[in-house]
Amino acid sequence: MKVTKLIVLIVTIALLFTACTPAPTEVPAPTDMPAPTEAMPEPTAVPAATEVPAPTEVAMEPVEIRFTYYADGVEADVMKPLIDKFMAENPDITVVLDVVPYKTIDEQLPVQVETGEGPDLARITNFGAYKGKLLDLRPYMADAAYYEANFPKPILEALTYGGYPDALTITGPYVNKTLFDQAGIEIPGEGTTWQEWTDITKQVADATGSQYAISIDRTGHRFAGPAMSMGATLTDAEGNFTVDTPGFRAFAEEVKGWHDNSLTPVEVWLSAEPVNSCIGPFKSGQLVMCMSGSWQINGLVKDVGDAFDWIVVPNPTGDGGSTGIAGGSAVVVFADTKYPEAAARLVEFLIQAENYSEFSAGTLSLPAQKTVASEGVAFKSDNPFVLDALKAYTAEVAKLTDQATGLNVHPYAFAYYRNSANRIAQYLSGELTLDDMLVNLQKDIDAAIAEAKK
Amino acid sequence: MVNSEMVRVKKSIGQFFGTIYDGFVSLLDLIFGTIQKIIGVKGMPYIFVLPNLLIFGIFILFPMLLNFVYAFTGGSAFFPGERPWVGTDNFGRLLACENYLVPNSCTEDLFWRAVGNTFSYVFFQVGLMVIFSLITALILNRKIKARGFFRAVFFYPVLLSPIVVALIWKWILQENGLFNGILISLGFDRIPFLVNAQWAQFWVVMISIWAFMGFYTLILLAGLQSIPADLYEAASIDGANPWQSFVTITMPLLTPVMAVVLVLSLIRAVQVFDIVFAFTGGGPGTATLYLVQYIYNYGFSSPNKQFGLAAAASLLMAAVLVVLTIIQLVVRKEEN
Amino acid sequence: MGKVTRFLTRTRGRKRLTWSDGISYGYLIFGVIIMFGPVIWLVFSSFKTPGEIAKFPPRFLPYKQETMMVSGYDEPLPLYKINFEDGSSRTLAQVRRIGLESQLVDPANPEEIIKVNIKQREPVERVNFGLDNFKEGIESFDFGLYLWNSVVVTLVATILTLLINSMAAFALSKYKFRGRQFIFIVMISTLMVPLSVVLVPVFLVITNVGWNNNLLGIIVPAAATPTGVFLLRQYMLTIPDELIDAARIDGASEWRIYSQVIIPLAKPALAVLTIFSVMWRWNDFLWPLVVLSRSEYFTLQVGLASFQGELNVQWNLILAMTVLTLLPITVVFGFLQKYITTGIATTGMK
DSSP states (O other), X not given: XXXXXXHHHHHHHHHHHHHHSOXXXXXXXXXXXXXXXXXXXXXXXXXXXXXXXXOOTTOSSOEEEEEXXXXXXSHHHHHHHHHHHHHHHOTTEEEEEXXXXXXXXXXXXXXXXXXXXXXXXXEEXXXXXXXXXXXXXXXGOSOHHHHHHHSOHHHHHHTTTSEEEEEEEEEEEEEEHHHHHHHTOOOOOTTOXXXXXXXXXHHHHHHHTOSEEEEEOSSHHHXXXXXXXXXXXXXXXXXXXXXXXXXXXXXXXXXXXXXXXXXXXXXXXXXXXXXXXXXXXXXXXXXXXXXXXXXXXHHHHHHHTTSSOEEEOOOOOBTXXXXXXXXXXXXXXBTTOSOHHHHHHHHHHXXXXXXXXXXXXXXXXXXXXXXXXXXXOOOSOOOHHHHHHHHHHHHHHHHOOHHHHHHHHOTTHHHHHHHXXXXXXXXXXXXXXXXXXXXXXXXXXXXXXXXXXX | OHHHHHHHHHHHHHXXXXXXXHXXXXXXXXXXXHHHHHHOGGGHHHHHHHHHHHHHIIIIIHHXXXXXXXXXXXXXXXXXXXXXXXXXXXXXXXXXXXXXXXGGGBTTHHHHHHHHHHHHHHHHHHHHHHHHHHHHHHHHTSSOTTHHHHHHHHHGGGGSOHHHHHHHHHHHHSTTSHHHHHHXXXXXXXXXXXXXHXXXXXXXXXXXXXXXXXXXHHHHHHHHHTSOHHHHHHHHHTTOOHHHHIIIIIHHHHXXXXXXXXXXXXXXXXXXXXXXXXXXXXOSTTTTOOHHHHHHHHHTSSTTOOHHHHHHHHHXXXXXXXXXXXXXXXHHHHHO | OHHHHHHHXXXXXXXXXXXXXXXXXXXXXXXXXXHHHHHHHHHHHTTSOHHHHTOSSOOXXXXXXXXXXXXXXXXXXXXXXXXXXXSOEEEEEEEEEETTEEEEEETTEEEEEEEEEGGGEEEOEEEOOOOHHHHHHHHHTTHHHHHHHHHHHHHHHHHHHHHHHHHHHHHXXXXXXXXXXXXXXXXXHHTTSOGGGSHHHHHHHHHHHTOTTSTHHHHSGGGSOHHHHHHHHHHHTTSOHHHHHHHXXXXXXXXXXXXXXXXXXXXXXXXXXXXXXXXHHHHOOHHHHHHOOSGGGOOHHHHHHTTBOSSOBOHHHHHHHHHHHHHHHHHHHHHHHHHHHHHXXXXXXX
């Protein structure tokens, strides 16, 4: 009796272990992977692990760096071959690309970095959020002069020389050209005001029976450009935010008018999407004009197909000019990295004109790298709309006002972005009056900045 | 033939797991037996409770206590040691208000909006869900064919993750969703289900009922089935109609189960978060902004990283919840 | 015919369907539509192309435009039905579209280009349950790895939960010891505080323990669920103490009593906890999102969220992958629903 039980016991335990842990000979786990405790099944052992390049004999002392990445579209797919190329040239370095939800970049990454649990590199959008947490790359670079010379100084300063902007974005409106053609209305050009656009798109919508005329993404970022064009000064010389300005009011009232007169898809501002963009209704052909930005080009090509023609028009004009807002993402290296040389080598590889241009071409994004920008990017598309749109956006870059360039590198820009979207939505839904909205928004931004400065 | 085969397979699967379990138990018996020899029977309950208590203490209780530290400190630093002491400032900010019924007169207007929204949500959600669950349970308690199937159907949504529930319903209710498609094809106008404050509040209540009611239906059904059938027979012999027997027999005998259902759903309703977060994101405006989302927004969401404020709000909320829990315990005690 | 009707309308015990039976079945069938309909709508939507997803009014079934290889063209061309002004209509293949004009060819006569206004064309479509979204979804992220992680987390966490919760419940229900009441009350009072409220301190603790980016970080902390302890304790209270005393007289160790007497008797409650634990772990999103940032440890739910960028959401992939994550739990439920529903009914009210 006892013997059988003992046998059963041994067999059971043996079964349990073989079931959970792979035979060690099968796939050699990368040596400096954080080893979970022995009880844990080694997750890298599943077949899919082939994606993670196991260090081969070439690697004498393999260094593994982690690159936390997010993608709006094809960025990760374009980045992977570049990284493979880098690893082929640098067999001593393994780069693991962790593609995470944007939510992780937005919410978890700052906390991870603060607790020293962050990755070595990351793709971020909040340029000012990591003051003092980024590695000054220049001492580690073979040619720091190339790095400094090829990127706009304000951006590098905002990043404290801890990374580079991998793509430049700029906000600007898309217009459904087919609807204009069908309505027999000329698409207005440079110098048109927002009021005029509202009227014209309404005429087009009425003539063609399309559901909506005009809309703008739900974010303070997109909202700022038109507000500035209408004369708003959002930040003063010391970098303090003031939202209650005539220009800001004017554009808020304009957007409120769209909502009150049913000119706009209200779900963009009043409902929850992970991303509240007017590009959805625009893609389905129901919207005449959508104020979004250059990063949408890829998706438009993919989703619109030949259902209709779309073009990018110049940002509407007002007392404050005709400006969009610059933006973009950046690849940064954190100061806590154990392998600063390896991380710097990767960055230096990625900023080389050849590789940078490869990324811009594949992702259809505007380059922030000066050499690449001046040489021109051979965008991987033969779609005439894409090339026109990229040209139109490139023209918009030149029109950026100082204020508009400065907003995205402002250390507390994100306090303004998120809060303004929520507060303006309260105004649009009728919950707050314009005055109350501005007072509350100012209060939110001040509180967030005060807390951050404590 | 096939059936007996199935039974045999089932049996041998059962035996397989049985042997695994026996082996596992025998192994642990060696350890626990030794411990028992050392500390005696009196000490064993502590050993039994220890693993759970350890994990509970480290990962649940301790963080909750840490929240006190956050609540009394300010700044955006993450480590408690780096945070400056601010006393009761955070509570002061939350509670400062000229008129509690007008959120806009409060310093933290969003907090008070969230409190108000949570109250109305709890009231309607719990009330309606109990009514729906009761009706469903009553119907399932009738002589119904395929009762098991219907019971399973009503329970199925309980298994879905909140994110999926929100996704499914957003897909149906959005401006260009299925419902509006049907309305248009029937010749009606669209209804702004998600962007009109009242509609959004209504649907938030409805989808949480959709997602949770199966669970409460089952509990109520069990309560109904435990009522002896001869009581009804006696009543019908006395000439009582179905409504009379419902009022005189079902209602009073179901009260204890009903109380459990009420309290459980009440506590759950106060915690409403993930479904709504993914469904309306708190909008339109702040029409569906509830307490937990308010706390989450300030706690982990990036631009407003004000851990102190979030912690203070969560302590206020926890106080309410603990009171609710105590009420539940009292209810259960009385029931016994 | 009459026999069939009688069979269908037969009720147990009674001869005919009464009006109240009619209402009951009506209600239940309505219930089936309300409870299942939305899920089926999701499943159908997951087969749709991005363009079809954006279409309004939405169509219930997924459609795809027909294409055809036409000699002289390298790519398959989309087919349209063209309604000419004279009332006739033909099916033609579109070569290109320029502005409001569509240029088409007759597949039978590919030389001649026919130009029509795009208002005259209607795409030729057929119902298509293509797996493109699923294929693209699975390929664009490490589906196998995430699935494995999810399975490991769910299984290990559930076994751990069952073990330590039942041990604690056993101690709390069957022994009288100093501190019992205190432990119980502390557990119960935390029962109701949602995780999202203590996310920051929890993250701090996990970081200090060093379980960031470690599956242990999502398996262990949630295992000590107060809900489970509470549920099991309430059930074990109903097991008569005489059984324990008898076993003790027979010389069984305390562990033996727990494992051979209490556990078999608490099976219904354990079954309920099992399904809840599986459900919680499988669907868990917030906690893994906080703890995991390295992709080799991602669970399915976190991987799924990666389709949401800052500026763009890939709806077709999200829908398809959501349907995939629904599958296992639906299948498990399909097989075990009888035990689950009766189990909850019998333990839930204890």
